[in-house]
Amino acid sequence: MSAVGVNRSLVERMFRLREHGTSVRTELVAGLTTFLTMAYIVFVNPAILGDAGMPREAVFVATCLIAALGTLVMGLFANYPIALAPGMGLNAYFAYVVVQGMGYDWRVALGAVFISGCLFLTVTLLRLRELIIRGIPHTLRVAITVGIGMFLALIALKSAGIVAASPATFVTLGDVHKMPVLLAVLGFLVIVVLDRFKVRGAILIGIVTVTLLSFLVGGNHFKGVFSAPPSIAPTFLQLDIKGALAAGVLNVVLVFFLVELFDATGTLMGVARRAGLLQAGKMERMNKALLADSGAIFAGSLLGTSSTTAYVESATGVQAGGRTGLTAVTVAVLFLSCLFIAPLAGAVPGYATAPALFYVACLMLRELTELDWDDSTEIIPAAVTALAMPFTYSIANGLAFGFITYAALKLFTGQVKQVHFMSWLIAAVFLFKFVWLGGH
Structure with a gap:
């Protein structure tokens, strides 16, 4: 057998490509x-954590490394097409609430991330997290997918410049005369038309098309290809665990833990469902996937970045046909390459990837057809879950409102026995968080 044949056989055994109907x-x-x-995270994360006083160049390296490491483990260990990287909402909470708002040093904040990561890993190893997920009713599982779709849509429209902030109405129409907006609309149409004609890689073609046009008419500039990676020393192992414990940051740790738990879990389930990897609502290799993202939080705090989580942008790869860990391994290699070709990675503008996100968001809304629209105690919690995610800009908040509403409606309509005990427990935890700790 030739070397190529051996390599193909090895890849087939590792990722079971034929079984998943892919190549x-x-x-x-x-x-x-x-x-x-999701390549934007290697530039956005250092900027946000830089506002917390962290060395931006070191954070850039930490971001690339943890995205590569966490995604690689997800691909090789769990065989899922899901990528990991520092979470956007979590890094904002780290920088603007914990450090700037509460006055903690960024090293202490990293210590809090480490502690929450240890709790997260413990819950996963004891399979309590898997138990939690299995206690989520079908209605809310569907709503998670729909909510993530709507969340993606808001992110996409904002990145494209179609949606803008408004002091009067919170959101409003952006300036549709700007070239980035026009290019984003064109990219979206290209993706939809190509996909309609079953052109493979339609999403990627759309992104590349807009990127190329951005150099011609969008004012985008080619910034070169190679650059030497900066040193990670300023953030590596700089976390202050003792300081975090001494400061009594229980509130911070609990918020990190809850957001990590439900953001990551919701994203894993939503993307896996979109890929057809959920069987009767369960992911076959769920615990391995959970261990991968739990370990990434732990490792990320050591490298010097805020909590790492599964990315909703993985849905774009799933829509492009990704079904196995080989997709994740590819992402990991590309993140690792960012250490050396950061200027090239930064050449793809946000409005070039926005059409892909919006297209996937549109497709994820079809899950609404699975809901029982005749039972208000099922459909209302689902609607609350889906709507709260984009309107509070948080997957975790959507889950919280959904669980609380679900439990309350079942309680007041005499359907207590129909609710899994884990649903009651999750609803109680979220209610405690809102009443006792506030809404951060």
């Missing part, structure tokens, strides 16, 4: 697609 080419394209839609 090496499809997985590579899917991985590139996912990477392009």
Whole structure:
């Protein structure tokens, strides 16, 4: 057997491509697609954590490394097409609430992330997290997918410049005469038309098309290809665990833990459902996937970044055909390459990836057809879950409102026995968080 044949056989055994109805080419394209839609994190995360006083260049390196490491483990260990990176909402909470708002040093905040990561890993190892997920009713599982779709839509429209902030109405129409908006609309149409004609890699083609046009008419500038990676020393192992414990940051740790738990869990379930990897509402290799993202939080705090989580942008790779861990491994390699080709990775503008996100968001809304629209105690919690995610800009908040509403309606309509005990417990935890700790 030739070397190529041996390599193909090895890849087939590792990722079970035929079983999942995919190919090496499809997985590579899917991985590139996912990477392009979330590559912004290697630039945005250092900027946000830099506002907390952290060295931006070191955070850049930490971001690339933890995204590569966490996603690689997800691909090789759990065999899922899901990418990991520092979470956007979590890094904002870290920088603007914990450090700037509460006055903690960023090293102490990293210590709090480490502690929450240890709790997260413990809950996962004891399989309590898997038990929690299995206690989520079908209605809320569907709502999670729909809510993530709506959340993606808001992110996409904002990135494209179609939606803008408004002091009077919170959101309003952006300036549709600007070239980025026009290019984003064009990219969206390209993706939809190509996909309609079953063109493989339609999403990636749309992203590349808009990026190329951005150099011609969008004012985008080519910034070179290679650059030497900065040192990670300023953030590596700089966390202050003792300071975090001494400062009594229980509130901070609990918020990190809850957001990590439900953001990551909701995203894992939503993306896996979109990929057809949920069987009777369960992910076959769920615990491995949970261990991968739990370990990434722990490792990320050591490298010097805020909590790492599964990314909703993985849905773009799934839509491009990604079904196995080979997609994730591809993403991991590309994140690692960002250490050396940061200028090139930064050439893809946000409005080039926005059409892909919006297209996937539109497709995720079809899950609404699975809801029982005749039972208000089922449909209302689902609607609350889905609507709260984009309107509070938080997957965790959507889950919280959904669980509390679900439990309350079942209680007041005499359907207590129909609710899994874990649903009652989750609703109680969220209610405690809102009443005792506030809404951060």
